[in-house]
Amino acid sequence: MLTITNLTSNRKFKIRNFEEDKIATLNSHPGLRYDGKARGFYIFSGNFFLKNSSDKLIESFEIKILVAEKYPNTFPIVISTDNKIERHEDYHISKDGVICLDHSYIINKLSCGEVRLYDVLEYYLPKYFSWILLKQTGITQNLEEWDHADKGTLQVYKTLLDINNIDIIKEFLETYLSFRKPRRNHFCYCGSMKKLKRCHLNAANFLRATPKKTIERDLTIIKTYD
Numbered sequence: 001m002l003t004i005t006n007l008t009s010n011r012k013f014k015i016r017n018f019e020e021d022k023i024a025t026l027n028s029h030p031g032l033r034y035d036g037k038a039r040g041f042y043i044f045s046g047n048f049f050l051k052n053s054s055d056k057l058i059e060s061f062e063i064k065i066l067v068a069e070k071y072p073n074t075f076p077i078v079i080s081t082d083n084k085i086e087r088h089e090d091y092h093i094s095k096d097g098v099i100c101l102d103h104s105y106i107i108n109k110l111s112c113g114e115v116r117l118y119d120v121l122e123y124y125l126p127k128y129f130s131w132i133l134l135k136q137t138g139i140t141q142n143l144e145e146w147d148h149a150d151k152g153t154l155q156v157y158k159t160l161l162d163i164n165n166i167d168i169i170k171e172f173l174e175t176y177l178s179f180r181k182p183r184r185n186h187f188c189y190c191g192s193m194k195k196l197k198r199c200h201l202n203a204a205n206f207l208r209a210t211p212k213k214t215i216e217r218d219l220t221i222i223k224t225y226d
């Protein structure tokens with residue numbers, strides 16, 4: 001299956017619920033505060049301090065974090081609220097400042113296995129902000145592209161479906177998109193003539209957690225590999 005970053009590998013203590021997550025997060029990030037719950041989200045805001053390995057401050061970023069109520073099976077939405085990052089897709093940020101942290105499938109997969117805000121802030125945000133600072137200097141020769149979105153889309157599907165043939169992957173997704181709701185006793189989308197429940201049921205269930213629009217976009221990307 002997908003190689004998933006082990007988000008909790010550096011954590012030496014348990015986080016069992018939102019309250020514990022909140023406390024751990026605020027202790028570790030003194031620039032942030034918890035603003036309470038509104039419209040189905042737990043909301044945090046303030047400054048995120050990017051530090052180097054000697055704990056020296058490199059830069060601070062003003063952010064807002066929305067954690068959906070279905071916590072912990074949800075990936076936090078991180079929004080940049082200052083003007084330190086140019087709103088341009090090259091920087092993996094939307095016009096509204098929503099930061100795109102990783103490939104949507106990795107994020108969905110992580111969400112299935114429960115996500116702690118503390119881990120996201122320890123792992124993803126420093127990685128993203130460091131990348132941004134380097135990218136903004138214009139010295140990008142040795143800078144790897146932020147590993148997200150389009151890059152690796154085909155690879156994600158190859159791994160998810162365990163299919164290498166790009167035509168079969170395209171056909172799988174096209175058929176999947178025309179039915180959506182996995183039908184356990186019907187033929188699998190991959191054309192194996194096996195019943196879905198004996199073939200790609202897990203993959204189909206996983207895709208269900210992904211917005212149709214995302215899959216359509218991915219299919220368009222995969223078609224460009226021809």
Ligand SMILES: [Zn+2]
Binds near residue numbers: 188189190199
């Ligand atoms: Zn199949």
